[in-house]
Amino acid sequence: MAVVSFEGLHKSYGRRIAVSDVSFDVADREVVGLLGPNGSGKTTILRIVTGYLRASAGTVRVAGRDVHDGAAARRHIGYVPEDSPLYAHMRVGEYLAFAGRLRGLAGRDLDRRVAAASERLALGPVRETIIGRLSRGYRQRVSLAQAVLHEPRLLVLDEPTNGLDPRQIIEFRGLVRDLARDCAVLLTSHILGEIERIADRVVILLNGRLLGTHPIARAGRALQLRLRGPADAAPRIAAVLAATDGVTRLGEDGTGWRVAAADSAAAERLGVGLAAAGLAVVEVAETPSDLEEVFLRLTGGEAAR
């Protein structure tokens, strides 16, 4: 069942149309990414689903409730706006308790949920730290913690990896995948590679219009491997390749062999076979994403209109 459903969503500011006739659903425990260039309507859609903006037309339902029917739908939403705004003068624990009370939590239930969110997002060491003194990565974690305190059905993240360093981005991906075990996640990004690594499905937007949706085949993605070994090992490599299921030999060049593995399991079997034969995989690269091709095709066609 869909946690969120958008039907004919339209938003305009005077004559300027920000979002036009957008319809799609987000299923429970699904991570959906809104992908599009700046100004494509991503943030507007998130602000409508969280109740910050009112739609000009169309309906948005969260857990079956219209987002414009007061607080009922908002109880099911956790939201991290762009740049993770927080009260810089508050301590982490104090802020999380405030965020919980704002959502009607109190007493032991509040304490339990604050403790659970702090543990899940590894905030224990900074519970008494003033938020203004935290690193960008910790601030992002505090924002996520306040968003999941009340165990929402939907987690909404606007450009969540903005400003994070590579290590923080990798940690963040893991956190989102972990949080997505309990709720649906709707997030935005204008970085194709980022959204592809986090989302199960991508909704592509341009100029406020939905151009298409694209599932990300997380499992079963083909991998391209490059093998290199001593020249006299060629027969042994050929034998391992022939003996490994799900592996296709693409060709040879001056530095080694190019091989396609049907999925990560096949690549692992190949690695085990090569190691057993005394050979090493010197380079492993994923095949270029088909999302990139889909995005360029959809947005290119739209831009040409």
Place this chain on the structure above:
Amino acid sequence: MRALAALAGKEARTLFVSPIAYAVIAVFLLLSGYTFVVTLAVGKQATLVHIFFQAAVQLVLLVPLITMRQFAEERRTGTLELLLTAPVGEAAIVLAKFAACMAVLLVMIGLTFAYAVVLAALGDPDWGPVYTGYLGLAMLGAALVAVGLAVSALTGNQIVAAVVSLGLFGLLWGIDPLAALLPHPADDWLIGLSLLARFTPFAVGAFYTSDFGFFLTVTLLGLFLAMRALARR
């Protein structure tokens, strides 16, 4: 109700954690204390009328400093988006900020009650004007805070909020002289809008329900406008 209490607590802590509340209260008490000592030493009368008028003028000048950041700062930093997307209504957000600002004001005004205690120790003050004077200051303060919050809710810039509030309060404070230029009954209407004309009876010991109703109406109107400003998005 629980959310309203959480919001009001957060707002009060925010005001009392920042140096703004302490600076405003300190300046207010310094100037009030100076006036109290001078008028008592020179006039030798057990009255607080001078203090009330001066305090009212100080409220006109200082309230914008308290209200200017309430919404403008939250809008600038983005935390307003968090509040408005939480399962609480605009009314709770506005009332919490109003309550916190009033707490600062009431602490500030309440501390001047020490002057009344001094007068009671040295002489025999007429307590009627003392009580109405404090009621008048509280009513005036509430009206100014509510209007200041409405102005702050309309802008994302603290300085703009402060300047517009100050201009509005200054205009309403002394608008009654303009009445001399207007025909009847427009002159009465204009005098009716004057904060000074409405506050004066309170300060001198008279209580009119019309003046009480005026400040109450301005307060409610200001709060309503602040809520509408937040809802308009």
